Amino acid sequence: MALEGSLKDFGFADILQLIFFQRKTGVLTIEGRLDKIRLLFIDGNITGAESKRRSEANRLGKILVKKGVLSEELLQSILQEQKNTNTKLGNLIVRKGIVEKADIEEILENQIKETVIQIFNWKDGTYEFTPTAVPVDKEIPLSIDTQHLLMEGLRIVDEWTTIEGKITLDTVFMKTGIIEAEQPEEEREILELIDGENDVSTIIDISGKDDYSVSKVLVSLLDKGIIASKEAKPLIAVQPVITEAKPPLSYTFLPLIVIIIAFVISLLPVFTESGDILKNFITSKDINELRLKIEAHKFSFGEYPADLNSIIRKSDQWHQPYIYKNFGEYYTLSSSGPDKISGTPDDIY
Structure with a gap:
């Protein structure tokens, strides 16, 4: 699926x-x-x-x-x-x-x-x-x-x-014709790569420099008016949204509103019973994020953390601590789930 x-x-x-x-x-x-x-x-x-x-x-x-x-x-x-x-x-x-x-x-x-x-x-x-x-x-x-x-x-x-809002990796720039008398070397190098066709990511590839360094130079050139961005054409046409004026609420609809409210109230027990579904999803998502932090710890320090105290302070959706075991070469991570008992079928991994 x-x-x-x-x-x-x-x-x-x-x-x-x-x-x-x-x-x-x-x-x-x-x-x-x-x-x-x-x-x-x-x-x-x-x-x-x-x-x-x-x-x-x-x-x-x-x-x-x-x-x-x-x-x-x-x-x-x-x-x-x-x-x-x-x-x-x-x-x-x-x-x-x-x-x-x-x-x-x-x-x-x-x-x-x-x-x-x-x-x-x-x-x-x-x-x-x-x-x-x-x-x-x-x-x-x-x-x-x-x-x-x-x-x-x-x-x-x-x-x-x-630099958010000024450029993205797919922004294409063109020269405006403005020339700076004393231009820094790093700006001259990047300016030579601007031809109205190369986007930011291509300029980064050709320059051999990192994303952030090139982007800072481009923003500097943009702020000075030496370059200007070309508007990219959207792949998906944006359809105009036509909003119709809504008539004022009439008292004739009040009985219908009362019925709807009563119907929603009748469903509240159902939502309460299914609350664990949402909690399961959130806990599963938190575990995935926690795994990323654990792997990042190993990437930085060469080993998995001894415990989770330095990584996370919060508990799962049932206010229970996450179950973490470090075995050296690998680790296990889980939540005891709705029944709050580890080792049962509703555990979340």
Whole structure:
């Protein structure tokens, strides 16, 4: 059964956690106003990313041309060969000995990371995860640790709060013609990469610098009026919302309102009985978040925490402490569930 819904109800970070901890294999499709992205997973880790707005081949080719590795003529020749043979551009370039395999892997991994990280900034959109077999590229196999990328994405999003609303990874800039007499070297380097076609993530790839450093320079150039952003065309047309004037409430509807209120009151016992369903969901979600913190602790200190005191203070939805056991190489984590007794069928893991 496919996992699907709205990013407003279930955030992107929660989706990644769920796929990672359950070691899922399949395709996650995220669709927003400006892009539609497909992420490929094998055993919970990301092996590929496809953007409707930006093809992998075009970005890879553009990066190699900008770096002086390929000429535009040679790139067009290889792209034609790729079209005829249905072979990935990176594989063709490696076969021809133009670029080392490790260099192509690094560029492709960075592209995947940039594609994933931009989704953390999406406020609206839909998602759908479909369990299915995912082919492995035997020539240039890629596998990115979803957990590490999740932590990196959350860190970058936190840093990006200082520039939020000014640029995103898919923003495209153009030069305004304004020239600064004494321009810092780092700004000149980035300005040379702005051509009205490269988006922020491509500029980051070509520059070889980290996301935040490049973004700060771009914001500086933007504030000085040296560059301006091009408005991206939405993939999904926004339909105008027509609101009709609502007539004032008439007293003739009062009997109906009384009936509705009585009906809702009659359902209250049902909602009370089903309250554990919501508590189960919240507790399960908290456990997944707690697992991420435990893994982050190991990533930072080389071992799992001895107890949860340094990580979490809150209890589960039934006011019981989470049950954590550290066995050195692995750990177990659970909630005793509604009956508050560990080891019974209603335990939550």
